[in-house]
Amino acid sequence: MSDSQALRDSFALVGKSGDEVPRYFYSYLFLIAPEVRPMFPVAMGAQRDRLVAALGRIVAEADDPDRLLPYLRQLGRDHRKFQVVAQHYEAVGQALLATLAYFLGEAWTPELQHGWTEAYTLVARTMVEAAEDDARVNPPWWNGEVVQIEPRGFDLAVITLRLDRPMAYRAGQSVMVETPTLPSTWRSFTPANATRADGIVEFHVRAVDGGLVSPALVYGLRRGDVLRLGAPVGGRLTLQASGGRDLVLIAGGTGLAPMRALVEEIAWRGPARGVDLFVGARDARGLYDQQVLRQLAEANPWLRVTPLVGTDAGTVDNRSLAGPVLRAAHWHGRSFYVCGSPSMVSATVRDLAGAGVSHDLLHFEEDAR
Incomplete structure (x- = not known):
């Protein structure tokens, strides 16, 4: 991108206006393209945060196409679930330039306008091309019928879906989910x-206090309901990152989910390796998936499962689990995977x-909340 430092400097200057920036952007966008408003949730707080984070990453990685372009392609594929089409990108670009001009004032020069226009053109073209390529092989979303709901505590449920068509994903990747009671709200x-x-x-x-989607799933979902699932994204927790090494997996709460998927992938597809899985919980009731883990360990001698409860785990939500893990496992040269509360x-x-x-x-990722 041309003069990427100028983009970063101007974005930093605009960022000093805080939440006013995404509020202005979306107000302008919905004014010039009211047809896109239904694509967004009623409550826009999380969406505004995502916009700022995405723009921040784009300008930060403007000089690193090896990182930026895969991210933009992933965004393009993922936006198909919102039914975004090529012409929507023109309105978004117009709203972006108007927002920058408004908050930069006299600092919004013709040179800066040219630089941002050129940068956004690259972003939009990359996302559109990725979406078009993806459309040749995948649907914009998958429909998943709820076939089983198992309460595992007052605020936690294991939900099993059957998709209308197979979804190819790597263990450790995530998907966005929309429930029919909260249209355009994805988690x-x-x-x-x-x-x-x-x-x-x-x-x-787990139903998050003050959340929208997770309580709707835990308390309101019924067998036969149909959820929408977006394309799989992410790669921080995938096995490709570990280079065939033995693994130490550390899970807190529902951060267990990607770790169990990793174990299944190794069991079914290899390559063979030693795996130590540590499951942290506040108390014994927090070990909500022990029966399945016991079965996996019995069937796979390379897997060792160690629960960390109470004093061993500290307060799982906010304490380090490194101490008991390092004392219990031979860890030199092994890859570590961590998922749980931030x-x-x-x-x-x-x-x-x-x-x-x-x-x-x-390799680590915060459990989605």
């Missing part, structure tokens, strides 16, 4: 199973790095 979940030819997908869902993941990764685990062996 990210990670399947707890490896991809299956019969289209079965299992989700572990504070647990942050503390655990920090302590693993402090103990000498190299950065390239640390």
Whole structure:
């Protein structure tokens, strides 16, 4: 992108106006293209945060096409579930330039306008081309019929869907889910199973206090209901990142879901490797999937499952699990995967790095909430 430093500097200047920036952007967009309003949720707070995060990443990686272009292609594929088409990108570009001009004022020069126009043109073209390529092989979304709901506590359920067509994803990837009671409101979940030819997908869902989608799924979903699922995204927790090494998997709460999918993928497709899975919980009731994990360990001698409960786990939501893990597992040269609450993941990764685990062996993601 031309003069990417100028883009970063101007974006940083605009960012000083905080939440007013995405509010102005969406107000302008809905004014000039009212037909796109139904594509967005009624409550726009999370959507505004996603916009700022996406723009921030784009300008930060403007000089790194090897990272930026795959991200843009993923965005293009993922936006198909909103029924975004090529002409919508023109309105978005117009709203973006108007927003930048408004907040930059006299600093909005013809040179800067040219730079942002050129940058957005590249972004839009990459996303549109990726969406068109994806449309040749995949639907814009998958329909998943609820075939089973298993309460595993007052606020947690294991939900099994049967998709209308198989979805090819790698264990550790996530998908966006929309429930019929909350149209245009999507939330990210990670399947707890490896991809299956019969289209079965299992989700572990905890109802988040103050959330929208997760309580609707845990408390309001019924057998026979149909959910929409977006295209699989992400790659931080996939096995491709581990280079065939033995693994140490660390899960807190429903962060267990991607770890179980990883174990299934190894069991079904290999390559063979040793796996230590640590499952943190506040108390024994938090070990909601122990029966399945026990069966997996019995069937696969390379898998060892260790629960971390109570004092062993500290307070799982906000404490590091690195201590008991490093004491219990031979970890030198192994790849570490961590998923759970943001504070647990942050503390655990920090302590693993402090103990000498190299950065390239640390793979982590916060459990979607």
